[in-house]
Amino acid sequence: MSQALCDLPAHLLMHRLRRGEITAVEILEATLARIEAVEGHPPSSEPYTPSPEDRQKVHAYLTLTAERARAQAESVDRALAAGEDPGPLAGVPLAVKDLFCVRGTPSTAGSRILERFIAPYSATPVARLEAAGAITVGKTNLDEFAFGSSNEATAYFPSPGNPWDPKRVPGGSSGGSAAAVAAGEATISLGTDTAGSIRQPAAFCGVVGLKPTYGRVSRYGLIAFASSLDCPGPIARDVRDAALMLKVIAGADHHDATAAEAPVQDYLAGLEQGVKGLRIGLSPDYYRLKYPEQGSGELREQPIGKEIEAAALRAADALADAGAEIVEDVPLPNTHYGIPAYFVISRVEAASNLHRYDGVKYGYRYEGTVADLFELYRKTRGRGFGPQVKLRILMGMYVSAEQYEKGYYEKALRVRTVIRRDFEAAFDPGGPYRLDCLLTPTTPTTAFELGAVYGDSVLMQYADLLTVPANHAGIPGLSIPAGLDSNDLPIGVQFLGPDFSEGLLLRVGRAYELATEGEAWRSVRPRVLEGV
């Protein structure tokens, strides 16, 4: 049963599809059957009482678009029957994070304030995936406006559970996306990464997540969080699928002035070239971490979990055996300022982006009587936004207000420069380290229990400690599964490289997959699939 169509990677599905062994409709039906088996009842914005049954299911989706998907799958099958090329992702079931507009579908951003919003157009990366033949199965749950690292900050409950242990979080904010791919409820997913929102849930759910270089993938049609940090990117079962997906979504877009004109590489062409001669760096600054102690909230230097450290070092050994040169003790001294700087920059940008939601033009409007327009704004925003959104708006206004701000915003933007310089020095071809990429753990911990952190907004933010520096610097990062901890929870490691080095990161990730192909942990399946 482990070879059900919905458990196969996209490149194998397409291989079989093109040989006429299976149809796109069969792939879709297998995926819908899996959703039926593991998903549980659909989330809603009504008051929610947690139930034990809910914690055995995944709850990845906010909206299923089965009819739309069937029409797409039939059209792929028709194209194949007519001898036409149905595209590089033909028939591959796709889950879209509900932060992207998809024409004719509810596009909620996980917020009540967009509960009634039906997108009148599709985001560029979604349109490109659909044009390549991908089949949109549905829209996945997320932290409201992507503000969170556990998916518990959604307005729609039950929030997603981790397929490896549904009593634990899938990570966030692309939690539903990573959970759907891990549980066979979609083959690929489109997520976004502002501080780690692709890589952290990918690590927690044992799948591959790629945050591309800022500007590599268009943000047109993405509901904005922090515009200078947001990066759409792939979540997939393996590195080859992530490469396939990136090749389709990357590239210039006249709808987005920040989408870079840099040529798109053929990410598949160099995938199997191996790591011989590559210089891969390890930095002590990703192992000695300063983060708040749970309970007291005091910032303390704490070592990263031993099992996570061991997994990253094992990955370095495997790559060394495959021919890479491992460079130790690479200094990245400003890593731990990533979170404080992010607290400032992301809040200022979020507050600015959220002013547009007012109950007038679209989305939720307060239903009761109001005295005037201003009261309508206050009541609509008061009821439409959840607590984590309000917190970001207020914080963003505080740290950017001239009378209060104490220079924090400007300081944060300068700190961003020194974080970028750390990476530039490590990758500098004329410098002492001359790295092709860095290898680090993706997260300080494996998936934590639902309710264990949510509410403590400071501790929750530190879940992004190891991922946020890449967002400040704009550089790409690829998280891949690298083993299981003693609770059978996935551990992720990430590769970070210079601007537009996605091809190289994918190649290193693929080399790691090959080097660890026969390891026992690779045959362990998520708990939610037991008996399915």
Next chain:
Amino acid sequence: MSKTEGRGTGALSREVFDHLVELAALALEVEEAAYLLREMNGQLEAIRELEAIEVDEGVPITSHGVPYREAIRPPLREDEIQACDEAEDILEQAPELEDRYVVVPDIPHTELE
């Protein structure tokens, strides 16, 4: 939401908080306001870490990580009119519509000095 209840009251006064809430146009429940004020003070403590880092005045700011060199910077678009095919779909999103106008409650008038 009570995980952080015991933490210090911090630097942000209730008065400043209320002013921000007014500017942000947010109607808040009492309990929610207490949570938000407490968390803001917690975040401010984390932000104060920034004071510890010595950044030379000459260090420029970074507004986004990747430098947009000439070669990868998209050219400015021509300033030309393009038809919008989705006008009706967009209008339909408005919670209240009358003859293609969006309906809102009274707009309070303020006399300019």
